Amino acid sequence: MSLFLSGLTLFIQGKTVAQTTPPASLVGSQQLSQPTLPTVQYADSLFPDWEKITLGSFPGLESSGQFDPQQQPLHTPPTFEPVKTWNQGDKPVQVLSLGDFTDSFKLQEFTMEDVAGITGIDVDSITLDKFEPVGFQDVKSLTEAIPSLLEFPIAQVPPIRDLLLQNLGPGGFDPNKTVGQTLAQAPQLGQLRMADLPLDKYKLQDLPNAKIAQFGAFKDWSFVSIEGIPTLDAVPFAKFPQPPTGPDTSPSSSGIVDIAFGAAESDRTRTISGSNVEGYNVPCKEGCAHIELAGSDSILGKGWVSGKYQEVRGGEGVLAQVNNGKEPTGRNPFGEGFKVVIWDISEPQGTASEAMFFRFCRRGTPDLGCTPYFLGPIPFMTFKETGNIYLGKVDSSSGGSGAYSTPTQIAISERQQAQQQLKSPNPKSSSAIRSENSKSQNSSQSATAPGTNSFIRPSNNSTLSSILPPTPDCNKQTGGVVLDAMSQALSQIEGNYDSVGPYVCDSSKNCGRALGSHQYMSYRTDVRQSIESKPGGVDFLKLLDKGQPITGEQAMQYFSPLDQQQLFDQDAQSLIDKASREIDPTTGQPFTGDRLLERVAQMHFGGQGVPIDSNATDVFGKYSVKSYGETAAGNYKNAMNSMGCR
Template sequence: MNSSIFRRRRLRWSVIGLLVFVFAIALHLAPLAPAHSSTQPGSPVPVIQDQMLGIKPDWTRITLRSLPAILTSGSFEAPTDLIRELGYDPSRLWQAGQTADEYLLLGDFQDSFQLQRFSLSDIAALVGLDWEALRLADLALVGWQTIADLVQAIPDLADLPVREVPPIADLLQGQLEVPQTIAEVVQNEVLAELSLGELNLEQYELSAIPGLIDAPLETFQNWQQSVIDQIPGLADVPFANFPNPIVEQGVVVGMVDVVFGPAEGDRTNTISGSYVEGFNVPCQADCAHLELAQPELVKGTQWISGKYQQVQGGRGTLASANGGLEPTGRHPFGNAFKVAVLETDEATGTAETGLYFRMCVRNAFVDLGCTPYFIGPIPWLPIQEKGMIFLGQIKEGLSTTDSAEVAAAKGIDPQTGEPSPTPTPVARTSSSPGIATGGFINPAPGYPITSSFGYRTHPIHGDRRLHAGTDLGTPNGTIIRAADGGQVTFAGISGSLTSGYGRLVIIDHGNGSETYYAHLQGFFVRQGDIIAQGDPVGRANSSGGSTGPHLHFEIRQNGQPQNPMNYLS
């Protein structure tokens, strides 16, 4: 069939398409019912019917191990000089049929998911890992630690006698003079460099090294080279529970009008590309694509197939991998991976999509950047004509000119999508949306108060203490909004993922006034952002010391907690 026939077909569907779009808008305006999880027919991963975003992945049930197997084999070989500069070899190969945890490294996600912030005890709490049954050999990175490295990662070891740490005691057997304490061991340059890899680590329990399970993975030497499945339990942690979990980038949902095959050409109104080339890369030939119908923002735009179009990608030294090319596509879920349209079928009006990962290599001394997104494809959500598809950011995409200021305010390099070393806040002026109004709105209206401000029996610790805020019974994923305008002074983990505030946002509203938003699932903001009253700051969850999903909301004046209900308008 030629393109004119498809255009006639598109006209016949225009009225139906408009009705579908109106129905979608009606769903957006209707009271939100709880999302339900299922496996969509044809979907290789669990999905949620989200009334704001349509069919979306259920990140609470998707893990690096449960992602579909990669479809094609490939490899990356690091040059000798890069291996020498880095101190380890990031080369690898992957075979079709492997799952992501078998070929991706911890260092690949140090900026996106920040998995290195996990400790084994964090992982155990999330997936029910029985770490007491594990051996030192089960945590592969132990094998390339020296005694000095261990003390660097677990400083309290220095205070212990050698005899209380069996692996170290065994390493020192045969020495003429064995120091009494580990602190004395590391003062001896020769003994300090003895490697645990010289031992049979299968003979030791994890508890043989006190403090090992509580040390963040990033404190160990060369943690970046750990394959995901070499860290017990990590491959089974849901994406929603990562230290920096997936947050949808924007809220634009489009309706697919027509699916076109590779016979199409000369397409210039595109919304696909890369961080390097932007997301409006034209296509001259072999332009298989999706053409979008609704909303008006994306009407008539084309998402070009990454099977047929390659674009420039990557950054730094590693940008030359794969010839510097990656499939064209989009990043609706951030920069951890890329979503590409693959095969299109005009006859059935359907298309396949896939995920592509990349490699990033950096340590304290060397930053080699990231390869293009070329590790893939991994089967992803199917697409059909007149169906809805989540697009993420459009007008505020990180590649567009009008978004450079927005990206800088979020601490993101507009060209690469990578975090900038120092976030640059948008200047606060008389017309700035970040100016505080002086009043506070409810950050999650419509949800009941489940625990009020004041003294109470703590639900976890059992003692009587001040509850410094108000708890709102928000389900997982509820969008939490800023109670007033101001500057974000903190957006990170306070305590840990299983204690304290968990994922927390703090906003400074000036004049000594601050608001706290705790137990979040993920963030829409970064430290340094200037935001307006009502702007989304994150999604609700139960991270930190929490017995279930809710928002813990605080208002503080000059550092002292106040009853939020006395302030909300």
């Protein structure tokens, strides 16, 4: 499935989401060049020396590509959509963003002063065009990231001073007033964008205390590229707020590469490879190139299957559908920041190489989750037979109980060639077979990289935008209510797009499950119509009606985020229209403002006829009608702020 070894288009259930363009020389099963990474000895195994390895240590990517669901430019302006573009030779730090490591390395907890303390850069001399978070801000969000700015006179904050001069002229404001006083007088000035300044003319010291603000305090921080933080790519992994997982002390964490096997192997049920979705003991049926391990009883005879030859399910949330939900089989011995995969295997030479794969994540509201680990391969480490290899914590179970991994196209091809050689009247030795396989790939696999073909599905020329909801829009309103903000407000209570509720029945004996970010019941006519329109939807409804268990992935397949958002928009417009015509008992007037938001949420919760401000609760007893409305109204304000709506 190598994104960097083939000229292919990636698809999500038939929907184009990324295009890669490789150099002509990178075809077939050409082996990766191996970098020399600093290592330390641990329990007889080589362990990466995280005190010396940085994100900038890794070589450039081996092809060009783009991951662009809605064909939007990368940072103009940032949206909640994952948008990535890269060229051959670009370093991973040019592609990866802070948000891709939200849960793993927690880079958002760094300040520029923290980074400077590690790398030695003169933090005060950094120009603002090099410190990417500033370019994403307006004056209001900048003061939210650096609250002390409000206390400084405008004359002492050159970028804000010049932004006001540019828009108001010399006499349009009092430079001796504080930033806070000026914004209190004219809140609309908070909308002025920092990107409208020549940021290369200013230094970080021109924004007092900017160097001690956590990156995560800035609006849209998750979209900031690693390269967009000066010298962050030179910070050793060991210095990250949450470093890679340290050496596991159990005997099974280190093993011996006993034998390296090629793709002719089959029926490997005792494995230590897989994914954080399927577990790390996924069995392999055919094309099972792997290294067999020796060592403690819990790993003796088990195999670490090559991700160049086998794929497994990966990812979480909406973005789990990227790459058709697949990633190379492997392990996460150092945590969730990246995946380690056995890649090239040479049975004649008795060697195996490891590669790294990264993923893209989009946390926040809405939480889209993370893609499978598909950004790679990036050369990591190499091993020889009888050499030790670090494995991380290994599950002691025997494995083989789940679904088999999926063979890649190169696994199928190499296995077929090996079988043909064995049937030949003058069969060659296995070494000769593997040698010929290696040579033959340049012609037989010239358009197919290892592991890619199983991701390819017939395209209908649509994009990920046909399953993801549209970018939040402050201008999409009904009765003064911003629909996308209301949607986020309710989803913060109800769940994510892949949420599935318990099987329940109402007083009219309608039975089903609540689905998605707004927990629409599966027995609703409009929900059923949406599901029935999909191939296989009728059968899926039968499962729901019978109370059969279903997964979040199945729910999104038949009731996609886009379906959910379209239904919400229709539903919300109807509720807002009805609520605005009702009389608020606290004022004697029609519902408006926050009370309108509360009433709309109440009707979403209890139905259009639910009594106003009722203390009745649902079957779970967590919210009353009244408290649900109040909570939703509070969430709405937060959503408006996060969306930048005024």
